[in-house]
Amino acid sequence: MSIFARAFKRESVDNYMQADSHMSRILTTRDLIGLGVGTVIGTGIFILPGHEAAQHAGPAVSIAFLIAAIYSGLSGMSFAEFSSAMPVAGSAYSYGSVIYGEIIGWLLGWSLILEYFLAVSAIATGFSAYLNNLLLTFGVHMPKSLLAGPMEGGIVNLFAVMIILLVTAILSRGLNASKKIENGAVILKVAILGLFIIGGSFFIKHTNYVPFYPKEFHTGLLGLNGIMSATASIIFAFLGFDTIAAHAAEVKNPQKTMVRGIVGTVLISALLYVLFSIVLTGIVNYKQLGVDDPAAFALQAIHQTQFAVVITVGALVGMFTAILALIYASSRLTYSFGRDGLLPRSLGKISKSSRLPVNALLVAVVIEAIFAGLIPLNTLASLINAGTLLAFTFINFGVLILRRRPDLAHDGFKVPGYPVIPFIAGIISLYLITKLPIDTLELFSIWVLIGVAWYFIYGMRHSKLS
Template identity: 70%
Template sequence: MNLVKRAFQKESVEGYLEKDGQMARVLSTKDLIGLGVGTVIGSGIFILPGHEAANNAGPAVAIAFLLAAVFSGICGMAFAEFSSAMPVAGSAYSYGSVIYGEVIGWVLGWSLILEYFLAVSAIATGFSAYFNSLLKEVGLSLPQTLQAGPEQGGFVNLMAILVILVATFILFAGLSQSKKVENAGVVLKVGIILLFIVGGLFFIKPANYADFYPKQFQTGLWGLGGITAATASIIFSFLGFDTIAAHAAEVKNPTKTMSRGILGTVVISSTLYTLFAIVLTGIVNYKKLGVDDPAAFALQTIKQTQFSVVITIGALIGMFTAILALIFASSRLAYSFGRDGLMPRTLGKVNRQHLPKNAIILAVVVESVLAGFIPLSTLTNLINIGTLTAFMFISFGVLFLRRRKDLKHNGFKMPLYPVLPAVSAALSLFLIIRLPLATLKLYLVWVIIGLLWYFLYGIKHSAINQDQ
């Protein structure tokens, strides 16, 4: 068999199901929504609405979030269909390996591992900034050398590492304990966000909406350049349903539960994001919102400083639950690589608590190093391109999934087939093109590194070779 033909050889769903039998199926719809909302409503809701309003869309940032939510909902349907048909660990990596062939699955998994690792590190860095700000409110502070990495004038971002380690400690306590912490954190976080939305309604100034979509942002086709740029930049916020798909091997009744968890996450998160953006830009003029803590800043502007501390605490809870969910997802993806032999097989082993211990340790070590020592401001768009690449391939993959007669597919099905899957894939490609050129170049380098690993190590040690 020649090398190209071997690289595009397809994995078997039955093989995945057999290997994933060592995982415990304990997650319910409520748990999946907790994981999804815990990821989606992370640092994004407390930072992105202000940044994108100030830099790309003005008050029309609410429309950008709504568009991102609609787009993510469509892509979410594709993931829901795949996860119902293939309730296995690995998300887009496993789906791609079955539908397109192993090398495409690997590229998708390689893209997602970049997305997860960078997202955990970026959110941990944001957690550290908010935590240090809260310390200053009570007259305390860490030494500057422990607040940032070497390139930012410090030695190590200690709090960013500590929050990752605390989340890991909870994960090692077992799936039952970690899902309780995640669900409780999500309830508290949503409550605080609703408090901001409802309370903020009384302080909205209609004049702040007068220039709803500022002229300087009306570029590109039909003048929608600012809104589409904002939409492309905030897709990262909606990667939560993708992390849900990573846990399909640990879900009860996945045929129904996966679609409910994914679509429930998109509906709840999109509603909160849109309302939050509307209230935020109504309280303060969009030009002033280009700060890292726009919600707290808005409350300070209207002399509600006591509630700004509550918002800061809400942000910390939000970021912590996102870190917990993303470490969860990244370790399951690393487990999938080890399960299939594309990375050392020790990553694919689970302990007595049905946890992929070695995969969790690998994820945490990489994420801690990135969060503690490397500034991620120039790399955040790589999170978006990894997400969008997975969205594109999985949306288009629905066209192939429906044609597979060897797969039992009695669960959720994406509506308006084949138009909606094709539209979803095309929109993903459009948003990739809207990302900065520097991001595309860095992503190409990452893909090349991944392909080198695959052809020098993965293809030789792949489980496909042993199954033949």
């Protein structure tokens, strides 16, 4: 067999099912929605609406969030069909290995591992900034050397490292304890967001909506470049349903539960993001919102300082739940690589006592803590969207292949409007990739090349397929 043919050899779903049989299937629809909303309504809702309004879309940022939600919903249905047909760990990595061949699956997984690791670290860094601001409100001053890494003139971002270690301690107690904490924190976070949306609506000035889509952003095709650039940047906010697919091996009745969890996550998150953006840009003019804490800034602008403290607490809870869900997902993806031999086999072992991939969890946490403690937020966030959109592209187009594979016939959820909807979602994915900054695409290309080199030097020789 040639190297090319070996690289595109396809994995068997039965092998994955057998390897994952030691994992406990205990997650319900409510648990999946808790994980999904916990991830989606994290740093994104407390930072992105302000930045994107100021830089790309003005008050029309709410339209960008709506477009991103519709696109994410279409892509989410493709993930739901795959997870229904293949209820295994690994998300796009496992699906790609079965549909396209091992090397494509590996590169999708390689992209997702970058997405997950950087997202955890970026959100932990944001958590540190919000926590420091809250402490300053109460007169507590932390030394700068413990609030930033060497690239920003400090020693280590201590709060960012500590929140990752705290979440790891919770996850190590087992899935039951983790999901209860996650579900409870998500309810609290949604309640605080609801409070902002309802309370803030009384302070809206309709003049802030004029112009709704400012002329300075009218560039590109039909003048929509500003909105579409905002949409491409916002995709990061909707990676939560992607993490749901990573837990398919631990879900009860995945043929029905997965689609309910994914679609429920997208609908709830879309409603909150759109309403939040409308209220935010109504309280304060969009030109003033290019700050890292736009909600708290808007409330301070209307002299609601105590309310701003409540929102800051909501932001901390939101970021906590996102970190928990993403560490959970990144450890499952790392486990999948070890399970298949593309990374050291020890990462694919399940603890007999806790039924958790402990080695994979520890490796993921160490890398994420190092990134969070030493690297600035803007550097971490620049690459996240590229990996997400690449995975969406292959999974949407992959549905077209999945339906034509007689050995992968399934009776679970199927994307409606086949083949038009998955094809359109795939085209949109490619288009949004072109809207990302050039330097982001260049850095992501380097990451992909490193992944290709690793596969041919280590992965191919140690893979179970060999």
